[in-house]
Amino acid sequence: MFESLKQFSKLVGNAGHVMPRIQAMKEQLAKAEVEAQSASGRVSVTLTGTGTITRLEIHEALFRDGDRQTVQIEVVETINLALQDAKQLHVQAVKEIVGDLGIPGIDRILAQLAE
Numbered sequence: 001m002f003e004s005l006k007q008f009s010k011l012v013g014n015a016g017h018v019m020p021r022i023q024a025m026k027e028q029l030a031k032a033e034v035e036a037q038s039a040s041g042r043v044s045v046t047l048t049g050t051g052t053i054t055r056l057e058i059h060e061a062l063f064r065d066g067d068r069q070t071v072q073i074e075v076v077e078t079i080n081l082a083l084q085d086a087k088q089l090h091v092q093a094v095k096e097i098v099g100d101l102g103i104p105g106i107d108r109i110l111a112q113l114a115e
Contacts, residue, residue: 030048037081047085
């Protein structure tokens with residue numbers, strides 16, 4: 001029981017330090033970029049760490065050689081790959097903020113977020 005109270009006290013004591021770190025994390029993620037490329041190499045997409053698409057490149061050969069459905073599939077798959085990378089940036093940033101707070105089960109929760 002006392003151990004739980006000690007952990008709770010630590011969480012409350014650290015709460016004031018966490019908010020500025022969260023704001024800094026948001027700013028950092030907004031500036032960070034991830035890039036993904038389709039398996040064929042004909043589509044690439046760049047996202048910010050917050051998931052905003054900043055660049056989408058589609059090689060003209062895809063339009064020449066592929067039909068509309070192929071283009072759509074490659075674009076969607078590539079965006080999803082980039083979103084996975086952006087999600088990993090989020091999880092890593094959250095780990096850096098809450099890792100030292102001693103929250104029980106936080107590793108399991110973060111692992112689920114990364115899926």
